[in-house]
Amino acid sequence: MILNISGIPIEVCKKNIKNMHLYVKPPNGNVTVSAPLSMSDEAIERFVRTKVSWIKKQVSKFDNQLRQSEREYVSGETLYVWGKQYYVQTQYGNKNSLVLSGDKAVLTVRKGSTAQQRENFVREWYRELLKAEVARLLPKWEKITGLKAASWQTKYMTTRWGTCNTKTGKIWLNLQLAKKTPECLEYIILHELVHLVEKKHNERFVMLMDKYMPMWREVKTTLNGQTLDYME
Structure with a gap:
Protein backbone atom coordinates (compact mmCIF):
# COMPACT_ATOMS: atom_id res chain seq x y z
CA MET A 1 0.00 0.00 0.00
CA ARG A 67 20.99 18.24 -5.63
CA GLN A 68 24.75 18.35 -5.31
CA SER A 69 26.32 19.01 -8.68
CA GLU A 70 28.10 16.14 -10.36
CA ARG A 71 31.67 15.86 -9.22
CA GLU A 72 34.63 16.71 -11.40
CA TYR A 73 37.22 15.76 -8.73
CA VAL A 74 38.94 19.13 -8.83
CA SER A 75 40.39 21.32 -6.09
CA GLY A 76 37.81 22.71 -3.68
CA GLU A 77 35.46 19.74 -3.72
CA THR A 78 35.14 17.47 -0.69
CA LEU A 79 35.38 13.76 -0.05
CA TYR A 80 34.39 11.73 3.00
CA VAL A 81 36.65 8.93 4.24
CA TRP A 82 35.65 6.96 7.34
CA GLY A 83 33.28 9.75 8.34
CA LYS A 84 35.83 12.58 8.07
CA GLN A 85 35.57 15.35 5.51
CA TYR A 86 38.58 16.10 3.32
CA TYR A 87 39.10 18.93 0.85
CA VAL A 88 40.26 17.80 -2.58
CA GLN A 89 43.53 19.24 -3.83
CA THR A 90 44.10 18.15 -7.42
CA GLN A 91 47.51 18.09 -9.08
CA TYR A 92 48.94 16.59 -12.27
CA GLY A 93 51.36 13.70 -12.41
CA ASN A 94 52.34 10.58 -14.35
CA LYS A 95 50.45 8.20 -12.07
CA ASN A 96 47.03 8.46 -10.41
CA SER A 97 47.09 8.54 -6.62
CA LEU A 98 45.05 9.78 -3.68
CA VAL A 99 46.80 10.62 -0.42
CA LEU A 100 45.14 11.93 2.75
CA SER A 101 47.16 14.62 4.51
CA GLY A 102 45.64 16.59 7.37
CA ASP A 103 42.27 17.76 6.09
CA LYS A 104 43.38 17.46 2.45
CA ALA A 105 42.77 14.69 -0.06
CA VAL A 106 45.65 15.18 -2.49
CA LEU A 107 44.50 13.72 -5.81
CA THR A 108 47.17 13.24 -8.46
CA VAL A 109 45.80 12.66 -11.97
CA ARG A 110 47.13 12.64 -15.49
CA LYS A 111 46.81 15.92 -17.35
CA GLY A 112 43.86 15.80 -19.72
CA SER A 113 42.00 13.14 -17.71
CA THR A 114 38.21 13.38 -17.80
CA ALA A 115 35.90 13.68 -14.80
CA GLN A 116 34.72 10.13 -15.48
CA GLN A 117 38.27 8.78 -15.46
CA ARG A 118 38.98 10.57 -12.18
CA GLU A 119 35.76 9.23 -10.69
CA ASN A 120 36.63 5.69 -11.76
CA PHE A 121 40.00 5.98 -10.04
CA VAL A 122 38.52 7.39 -6.82
CA ARG A 123 35.87 4.69 -6.75
CA GLU A 124 38.52 1.97 -7.02
CA TRP A 125 40.52 3.73 -4.32
CA TYR A 126 37.49 3.51 -2.03
CA ARG A 127 37.10 -0.16 -2.97
CA GLU A 128 40.65 -1.04 -1.94
CA LEU A 129 40.23 0.92 1.29
CA LEU A 130 37.02 -0.92 2.13
CA LYS A 131 38.37 -4.34 1.19
CA ALA A 132 41.34 -3.93 3.52
CA GLU A 133 39.07 -2.99 6.42
CA VAL A 134 36.57 -5.79 5.74
CA ALA A 135 39.42 -8.31 5.63
CA ARG A 136 40.38 -7.11 9.12
CA LEU A 137 36.92 -6.80 10.67
CA LEU A 138 34.98 -9.73 9.22
CA PRO A 139 37.08 -12.40 11.01
CA LYS A 140 36.61 -10.44 14.25
CA TRP A 141 32.81 -10.60 13.99
CA GLU A 142 32.81 -14.17 12.76
CA LYS A 143 34.72 -15.11 15.92
CA ILE A 144 32.38 -13.11 18.17
CA THR A 145 29.19 -14.57 16.67
CA GLY A 146 30.28 -18.02 15.58
CA LEU A 147 28.72 -17.18 12.20
CA LYS A 148 30.80 -17.40 9.04
CA ALA A 149 30.37 -15.94 5.58
CA ALA A 150 31.32 -18.32 2.77
CA SER A 151 32.62 -15.35 0.78
CA TRP A 152 32.25 -11.60 0.51
CA GLN A 153 32.50 -8.87 -2.08
CA THR A 154 32.29 -5.08 -2.30
CA LYS A 155 29.73 -3.55 -4.62
CA TYR A 156 28.47 -0.05 -5.38
CA MET A 157 24.80 0.01 -4.36
CA THR A 158 22.27 2.84 -4.23
CA THR A 159 19.57 1.41 -1.96
CA ARG A 160 21.30 -0.94 0.50
CA TRP A 161 24.35 -0.80 2.71
CA GLY A 162 24.74 -4.54 2.50
CA THR A 163 23.03 -7.71 1.38
CA CYS A 164 23.56 -11.44 1.58
CA ASN A 165 22.57 -14.72 -0.04
CA THR A 166 21.46 -17.12 2.67
CA LYS A 167 21.77 -20.10 0.34
CA THR A 168 25.37 -19.50 -0.67
CA GLY A 169 26.47 -17.63 2.46
CA LYS A 170 27.89 -14.77 0.40
CA ILE A 171 27.86 -11.18 1.68
CA TRP A 172 28.01 -7.97 -0.36
CA LEU A 173 29.02 -4.67 1.24
CA ASN A 174 28.31 -1.25 -0.22
CA LEU A 175 31.38 0.56 -1.49
CA GLN A 176 30.09 3.78 0.06
CA LEU A 177 30.63 2.37 3.55
CA ALA A 178 34.24 3.57 3.19
CA LYS A 179 32.81 7.09 3.53
CA LYS A 180 31.08 6.32 6.81
CA THR A 181 32.45 6.16 10.34
CA PRO A 182 34.18 2.82 11.08
CA GLU A 183 31.50 1.57 13.49
CA CYS A 184 28.98 1.77 10.64
CA LEU A 185 30.94 -0.82 8.69
CA GLU A 186 31.08 -3.08 11.74
CA TYR A 187 27.32 -2.73 12.19
CA ILE A 188 26.63 -3.73 8.58
CA ILE A 189 29.03 -6.67 8.77
CA LEU A 190 27.22 -7.94 11.86
CA HIS A 191 23.82 -7.20 10.30
CA GLU A 192 24.59 -9.37 7.27
CA LEU A 193 26.16 -12.17 9.33
CA VAL A 194 22.99 -12.36 11.43
CA HIS A 195 20.90 -12.47 8.26
CA LEU A 196 22.72 -15.66 7.27
CA VAL A 197 20.81 -17.42 10.06
CA GLU A 198 17.73 -15.19 10.25
CA LYS A 199 16.34 -13.74 7.02
CA LYS A 200 13.73 -11.45 8.55
CA HIS A 201 13.98 -8.44 10.84
CA ASN A 202 11.98 -10.28 13.47
CA GLU A 203 12.36 -10.74 17.22
CA ARG A 204 15.10 -13.33 16.79
CA PHE A 205 17.06 -11.00 14.53
CA VAL A 206 16.76 -8.15 17.05
CA MET A 207 17.72 -10.48 19.90
CA LEU A 208 20.90 -11.53 18.10
CA MET A 209 21.80 -7.95 17.24
CA ASP A 210 21.25 -6.91 20.86
CA LYS A 211 23.42 -9.79 22.03
CA TYR A 212 26.43 -8.98 19.87
CA MET A 213 26.16 -5.17 19.54
CA PRO A 214 23.93 -3.60 22.22
CA MET A 215 24.38 -0.11 20.70
CA TRP A 216 23.45 -1.14 17.14
CA ARG A 217 20.37 1.10 17.03
CA GLU A 218 22.47 4.19 17.70
CA VAL A 219 24.96 3.16 15.04
CA LYS A 220 22.13 2.56 12.57
CA THR A 221 20.82 6.07 13.23
CA THR A 222 24.30 7.48 12.68
CA LEU A 223 24.69 5.53 9.44
CA ASN A 224 21.43 6.76 7.97
CA GLY A 225 22.05 10.31 9.12
CA GLN A 226 25.51 10.87 7.64
CA THR A 227 25.90 12.62 4.32
CA LEU A 228 26.23 10.44 1.24
CA ASP A 229 29.03 11.85 -0.85
CA TYR A 230 27.96 12.20 -4.49
CA MET A 231 28.96 9.24 -6.60
CA GLU A 232 26.96 8.20 -9.64
Missing part, protein backbone atom coordinates in the same frame (compact mmCIF):
# COMPACT_ATOMS: atom_id res chain seq x y z
CA ILE A 2 1.21 3.51 -0.82
CA LEU A 3 0.07 6.52 1.19
CA ASN A 4 0.48 9.99 -0.28
CA ILE A 5 0.69 12.55 2.48
CA SER A 6 1.69 16.17 1.86
CA GLY A 7 2.97 15.12 -1.57
CA ILE A 8 5.28 12.46 -0.14
CA PRO A 9 4.72 8.82 -1.21
CA ILE A 10 5.00 6.48 1.76
CA GLU A 11 5.25 2.72 1.31
CA VAL A 12 3.39 0.70 3.95
CA CYS A 13 4.53 -2.86 4.68
CA LYS A 14 2.51 -5.00 7.07
CA LYS A 15 4.58 -7.54 8.95
CA ASN A 16 4.39 -9.92 11.87
CA ILE A 17 5.65 -7.32 14.34
CA LYS A 18 4.30 -5.67 17.48
CA ASN A 19 5.14 -2.02 16.92
CA MET A 20 5.17 0.48 14.07
CA HIS A 21 8.47 1.59 12.58
CA LEU A 22 9.04 4.60 10.33
CA TYR A 23 12.10 4.84 8.08
CA VAL A 24 13.49 7.46 5.70
CA LYS A 25 16.06 5.49 3.75
CA PRO A 26 19.19 6.54 1.87
CA PRO A 27 20.20 7.45 -0.68
CA ASN A 28 16.97 8.91 -2.09
CA GLY A 29 14.98 9.57 1.08
CA ASN A 30 12.32 6.95 0.35
CA VAL A 31 9.81 6.69 3.21
CA THR A 32 8.65 3.31 4.50
CA VAL A 33 6.37 2.32 7.37
CA SER A 34 6.40 -1.17 8.85
CA ALA A 35 3.16 -1.93 10.70
CA PRO A 36 1.64 -4.92 12.53
CA LEU A 37 -0.59 -7.17 10.44
CA SER A 38 -3.53 -6.42 12.72
CA MET A 39 -3.35 -2.63 12.38
CA SER A 40 -5.97 -0.96 10.20
CA ASP A 41 -5.04 1.28 7.27
CA GLU A 42 -6.77 4.18 9.01
CA ALA A 43 -4.68 3.76 12.15
CA ILE A 44 -1.50 3.61 10.09
CA GLU A 45 -2.39 6.82 8.27
CA ARG A 46 -3.17 8.60 11.55
CA PHE A 47 0.22 7.57 12.90
CA VAL A 48 2.04 8.78 9.78
CA ARG A 49 0.25 12.14 9.85
CA THR A 50 1.57 12.77 13.37
CA LYS A 51 5.09 12.37 11.96
CA VAL A 52 4.74 14.58 8.87
CA SER A 53 7.01 17.37 10.13
CA TRP A 54 9.77 14.91 10.99
CA ILE A 55 9.37 13.11 7.65
CA LYS A 56 9.63 16.36 5.68
CA LYS A 57 12.77 17.34 7.58
CA GLN A 58 14.46 14.01 6.87
CA VAL A 59 13.40 13.90 3.21
CA SER A 60 14.71 17.45 2.77
CA LYS A 61 18.16 16.32 3.93
CA PHE A 62 18.32 13.69 1.21
CA ASP A 63 16.93 16.11 -1.39
CA ASN A 64 19.75 18.52 -0.59
CA GLN A 65 22.30 15.75 -0.96
CA LEU A 66 20.91 14.66 -4.32
